[in-house]
Amino acid sequence: MEQYIELLKSNKIKVTPQRLAIVELMDVHGHISVRDIFAHIKANFPSLSLATVYKNINAMVESSFIKELKIVGQDAKYELIKEEHSHMICKNCGKVDDIILETNAIVTSASEISNYNIDESSVQLLGLCPDCQ
Ligand SMILES: [Zn+2]
Numbered sequence: 584m585e586q587y588i589e590l591l592k593s594n595k596i597k598v599t600p601q602r603l604a605i606v607e608l609m610d611v612h613g614h615i616s617v618r619d620i621f622a623h624i625k626a627n628f629p630s631l632s633l634a635t636v637y638k639n640i641n642a643m644v645e646s647s648f649i650k651e652l653k654i655v656g657q658d659a660k661y662e663l664i665k666e667e668h669s670h671m672i673c674k675n676c677g678k679v680d681d682i683i684l685e686t687n688a689i690v691t692s693a694s695e696i697s698n699y700n701i702d703e704s705s706v707q708l709l710g711l712c713p714d715c716q
């Protein structure tokens with residue numbers, strides 16, 4: 584729990600028991616939706632509402648502490664900011680896995696073709712995970 588307190592503090596986010604629980608869930612699950620977070624922690628915080636969880640998540644997204652991951656056909660998922668990575672998404676079970684890919688070549692070529700000045704990229708690859716094949 585101590586490492587989560589440090590994580591919040593170093594990002595200048597006020598430490599509350601709810602936020603600690605949210606951060607711990609994200610760390611354990613990797614990518615998790617607000618609904619799933621709520622389902623996991625509501626037993627520990629009987630007065631907690633779904634709206635409050637959304638509010639906490641939004642505050643943490645705004646302070647660039649967690650990242651929103653929009654996936655077509657799924658609820659948005661959230662993860663702790665870490666090394667830049669791409670995502671593998673299973674079209675059958677909805678599982679999301681991190682993968683480190685070399686995307687510089689894609690970004691450079693996209694920039695050349697489009698004349699865009701690209702400062703952010705997000706790669707999502709969809710298919711069937713090993714369990715669903
Ligand atoms: Zn799957």
Ligand SMILES: [Zn+2]
Binds near residue numbers: 614662668670
């Ligand atoms: Zn990820």
